[in-house]
Amino acid sequence: MTLKVTRRQFFKLGAVGMATSSMAMMGFAPEPALASIRQFKLTGAKITRSNCTYCSVGCGVLLYSRGDGAINSIDSIYHVEGDPDHPVSRGSLCPKGAGLLDYIQSESRLKYPQVREPGTDEWKRISWDDALTRIARHMKDDRDANFVDQDAEGNTVNHWTTTGMLAASASTNETAYLTQKIVRSLGMVVLDNQARV
Amino acid sequence: MAGLAPTFGRGAMTNHWVDIRNADLILVMGGNAAEAHPVGFRWVMEAKEHNDARLIVVDPRFNRTAAVADYYAEIRTGTDIAFLGGLISYLIETDQIHHEYVRAYTDASLIVREDFGFEDGLFTGYDAENGEYDKETWRYEYDDEGYALRDDTLTHPRCVFQLMRVHFSRYTPDVVSSVCGTPRDKLQHVWDMVAATVVNDKTMTILYALGWTQHSIGSQIIRTAAMLQLLLGNMGMRGGGVNALRGHSNIQGLTDLGLLSDLLPGYMSLPEADEQDYEAYILDRSRPDLLPGEVSYWRYYERFHVSLMKAWFGDAATEANNWCYDWLPKLSETLYDVLHTFERMSHGDINGYICQGFNPLAAFPHKAKTTAALSRLKYLVVIDPLRTETAEFWKNHGEFNDVNTAEIGTEVFRLPTTAFAEEDGSIVNSSRWLQWFWAAAPPPGEAIPDTAILAGIFLRMQQMYRDEGGAFSDALLNLSWPYRYPAEPSANELAREYNGWALEDVVDEQRNIVCRAGEQVEDFGMLRADGSTASGCWIFAGCWTNEGNQMIRRDNSDPYGVGQTLGWAWSWPANRRILYNRASARPDGTPWAERKAVVWWNGNRWVGNDVPDFPVESAPTEAQGPFIMNQTGRGQFFARDRMVEGPFPEHYEPFETPIANNPMHPNNPLAKNNPGARVFEQDRANFGSFEEFPHAATTYRLTEHFHYWTMHNRLNAIAQPEKFVEIGETLANELGIVKGDRVRVSSKRGHIEAVAVVTKRIRPLQVAGRTVHQIGIPIHWGYLGETKRAHLTNTLTPSVGDANTQTPEFKSFLVRVDKL
Numbered sequence A: 001m002t003l004k005v006t007r008r009q010f011f012k013l014g015a016v017g018m019a020t021s022s023m024a025m026m027g028f029a030p031e032p033a034l035a036s037i038r039q040f041k042l043t044g045a046k047i048t049r050s051n052c053t054y055c056s057v058g059c060g061v062l063l064y065s066r067g068d069g070a071i072n073s074i075d076s077i078y079h080v081e082g083d084p085d086h087p088v089s090r091g092s093l094c095p096k097g098a099g100l101l102d103y104i105q106s107e108s109r110l111k112y113p114q115v116r117e118p119g120t121d122e123w124k125r126i127s128w129d130d131a132l133t134r135i136a137r138h139m140k141d142d143r144d145a146n147f148v149d150q151d152a153e154g155n156t157v158n159h160w161t162t163t164g165m166l167a168a169s170a171s172t173n174e175t176a177y178l179t180q181k182i183v184r185s186l187g188m189v190v191l192d193n194q195a196r197v
Numbered sequence B: 001m002a003g004l005a006p007t008f009g010r011g012a013m014t015n016h017w018v019d020i021r022n023a024d025l026i027l028v029m030g031g032n033a034a035e036a037h038p039v040g041f042r043w044v045m046e047a048k049e050h051n052d053a054r055l056i057v058v059d060p061r062f063n064r065t066a067a068v069a070d071y072y073a074e075i076r077t078g079t080d081i082a083f084l085g086g087l088i089s090y091l092i093e094t095d096q097i098h099h100e101y102v103r104a105y106t107d108a109s110l111i112v113r114e115d116f117g118f119e120d121g122l123f124t125g126y127d128a129e130n131g132e133y134d135k136e137t138w139r140y141e142y143d144d145e146g147y148a149l150r151d152d153t154l155t156h157p158r159c160v161f162q163l164m165r166v167h168f169s170r171y172t173p174d175v176v177s178s179v180c181g182t183p184r185d186k187l188q189h190v191w192d193m194v195a196a197t198v199v200n201d202k203t204m205t206i207l208y209a210l211g212w213t214q215h216s217i218g219s220q221i222i223r224t225a226a227m228l229q230l231l232l233g234n235m236g237m238r239g240g241g242v243n244a245l246r247g248h249s250n251i252q253g254l255t256d257l258g259l260l261s262d263l264l265p266g267y268m269s270l271p272e273a274d275e276q277d278y279e280a281y282i283l284d285r286s287r288p289d290l291l292p293g294e295v296s297y298w299r300y301y302e303r304f305h306v307s308l309m310k311a312w313f314g315d316a317a318t319e320a321n322n323w324c325y326d327w328l329p330k331l332s333e334t335l336y337d338v339l340h341t342f343e344r345m346s347h348g349d350i351n352g353y354i355c356q357g358f359n360p361l362a363a364f365p366h367k368a369k370t371t372a373a374l375s376r377l378k379y380l381v382v383i384d385p386l387r388t389e390t391a392e393f394w395k396n397h398g399e400f401n402d403v404n405t406a407e408i409g410t411e412v413f414r415l416p417t418t419a420f421a422e423e424d425g426s427i428v429n430s431s432r433w434l435q436w437f438w439a440a441a442p443p444p445g446e447a448i449p450d451t452a453i454l455a456g457i458f459l460r461m462q463q464m465y466r467d468e469g470g471a472f473s474d475a476l477l478n479l480s481w482p483y484r485y486p487a488e489p490s491a492n493e494l495a496r497e498y499n500g501w502a503l504e505d506v507v508d509e510q511r512n513i514v515c516r517a518g519e520q521v522e523d524f525g526m527l528r529a530d531g532s533t534a535s536g537c538w539i540f541a542g543c544w545t546n547e548g549n550q551m552i553r554r555d556n557s558d559p560y561g562v563g564q565t566l567g568w569a570w571s572w573p574a575n576r577r578i579l580y581n582r583a584s585a586r587p588d589g590t591p592w593a594e595r596k597a598v599v600w601w602n603g604n605r606w607v608g609n610d611v612p613d614f615p616v617e618s619a620p621t622e623a624q625g626p627f628i629m630n631q632t633g634r635g636q637f638f639a640r641d642r643m644v645e646g647p648f649p650e651h652y653e654p655f656e657t658p659i660a661n662n663p664m665h666p667n668n669p670l671a672k673n674n675p676g677a678r679v680f681e682q683d684r685a686n687f688g689s690f691e692e693f694p695h696a697a698t699t700y701r702l703t704e705h706f707h708y709w710t711m712h713n714r715l716n717a718i719a720q721p722e723k724f725v726e727i728g729e730t731l732a733n734e735l736g737i738v739k740g741d742r743v744r745v746s747s748k749r750g751h752i753e754a755v756a757v758v759t760k761r762i763r764p765l766q767v768a769g770r771t772v773h774q775i776g777i778p779i780h781w782g783y784l785g786e787t788k789r790a791h792l793t794n795t796l797t798p799s800v801g802d803a804n805t806q807t808p809e810f811k812s813f814l815v816r817v818d819k820l
């Protein structure tokens, strides 16, 4: 069975009452009509499915970006809206989710690796290779100086407690998994994420 | 979520967002879902509108959730154990408990050791000098085979039920009202509404968030709620559960993957220093059943552990070297949590620190201490898409961050990373759904994904170890790195790895091949302890099978009309949506009520509208309990030795309390605050007294902002441009403050300034014969970004944590308010 609804009808139905008229719940997505009412602003946009990065409701969002996919043409996101198919959010976003575009494009986004040298009052731009090499050097030196293979009781502990890490609760599972794997292979035990606070 | 696991077996939201619509009663306490989880909260409104549900809010403030509630009761911050403990007592004394459920599905009938006891606020085994318990007596009595003794009549004086009854009998309505400041009639009204859900076809769901976790007794507050739901038979049911609404988009995933000091992926744990013997380590964690024939699923711990070691160390992990057991770091402290870490950092015992998408200067308590600690670091690495206060802690921002830059010798690296819209991957929402998303555009400038940054640092270190040698390097040199582009492991590769695959053919007991070498495992039941499988996170097994990525699924159909959408994304464990759903059926396998049914026994197997959280072929006659992760198979009223401060919850005052003593134990100073809490000396010296700082304060979020991120966003800055605090009318009148005045709020640790919002929504409470005023302080705003510059709220908060999790007590502390 297929059912054709326009996007506008779909939202109307949704507004009547989520339980009684739940099109999305029945598996009918308003795909065919998608393009027809967004003719102007969103014509030719690439739509990418994503999730809001703030709270744990995990609302579905659609990211609209332009760029024709050709080499030298860079996609940029210019519109964000709720994903009407999403069973929890059904197209809704709260004021935070509604402002996601401003986060993606915030003036405060960082663009280059930088360092603040001890005692100075400024950021200095450095290359990725410099940054990562200097950090690796710091970590190795600290690890070599302070790694504990045996504790005072003669237990093998193989741990490193003088460098620690906070992991990001907005990062992906894949980042988190890689973080866990690397951190433990180095013997680090000072590790937490926002779940601690 | 340290209160849930000792009760139910797992520390996660038990039901899910859409299921809230199936509730008949929604109790929101320790959270403000309408404000902090607005879109999820729509399902509460859905329950009200279409399921005739009622909504109760119990909170210090008449908040946005309260504004749409059917009933609101005020409460003093940090007294929820008293409120819920009194409710438990009321249910027992008025015989409004679900007898059949309690008898069959909880540990109420088990007998506790004779020498266990509780006196004037302390359980047996307290060592006042060290502030620690010896938990030896917190156990059941066992028979010769190691099974717990029981009395199914629940009359034995030492059965869990009777001990619990006596324990909470002290929480009479008068006592509770005096501790909580909740008027008696309101208390009674809430209790009666809750009691009505004891019947088979009515369920209550409890929604809570950081308003419960961020207390020195946070884990025990949550446990009290969990116990309440067991008494009412609301667990495993549609529209029931204890629902922890997590704060961040992937805080659940990071916890599932074990990014906490003591954990490994899938709630496995690192060994302690004295656990030198591999077999003893495994034995300790493969918890045997404590009642005959229970599932006690952790018995397979070794399968998950060995599979993890194979995923990490590949061929280097062999039976002969105990799967690289010595390579795992071992813990000399129970927790290396953040309070512990910043304490050490403030003493110069930490040299380097990496903050990945985390802003401790804004997010941790007692900002002055955090600043002092960061200033002692040799190097700090900040990986973030945005500017953060932490990365610039050395910069002088006038009154908001008054530091002496030249004196701070920390070398700080700031590395730009991708935001969610610029990367592929999955996050786990509060309902345990793993949802996959895709990059829509490249990141700005030279920003690169976290995975590339981490790999970049790691591969450089590896090379240095190869070139130069150095401290123990077997683990880091042998770390399995099967990625096509080593400098940037892809999300797909990593997801396939944490799902896991077979290294050799995997066979079942009848020697049938269940998974061929090289194939992805379909579920954690295929994992083996003999080294034939690899899996980076056993509870995620099934998310990326041979059919491909299950997390991208987008079938939102709901064929049963109950809101389960089993084809949308993928939920751990094994795509089960409602945890412990076996308990939605009677012991004989029929649903307690049709309208609450989740799974049932069809004569041959368990079927239903969800994936059974239970062995599908375990007949009701086998009488296995529904809480399959617990050694008893049952929900635990008695936490045994799994909680730091006692097997039953008890009310203790916040470390900064607006009253002179703990009304439950006025004459025992040891029982004033949580006796199991860890307090560092310099932090204790920084606690204020109610004589100097008379008002109880609590922090919270607003719907327009997310922590300290959205102040960098135009739209959010327009919506909520300036820092404010909420003050009740009565107190404002006393202090001569009117709406819009600027005020200074001070604690022992510092002060902030903000606009006063004078409100009827916070009322003075009568607590233990004293009038207590509460102040509401939103956490948002700082001195970076687009909003009006302001002090960070955590300038004020105390550095002390929950006894189990060390989550800071952000929700109860003392302040003074002065008009500027």
Ligand code: SF4
Pocket (backbone or CB within 6 Å): A052, A053, A054, A055, A056, A057, A058, A059, A089, A092, A093, A094, A095, A096, A097, A098, B036, B037, B038, B039, B040
């Ligand atoms: S849109 Fe709002 S409710 Fe939805 S995930 Fe984002 S912050 Fe949470």
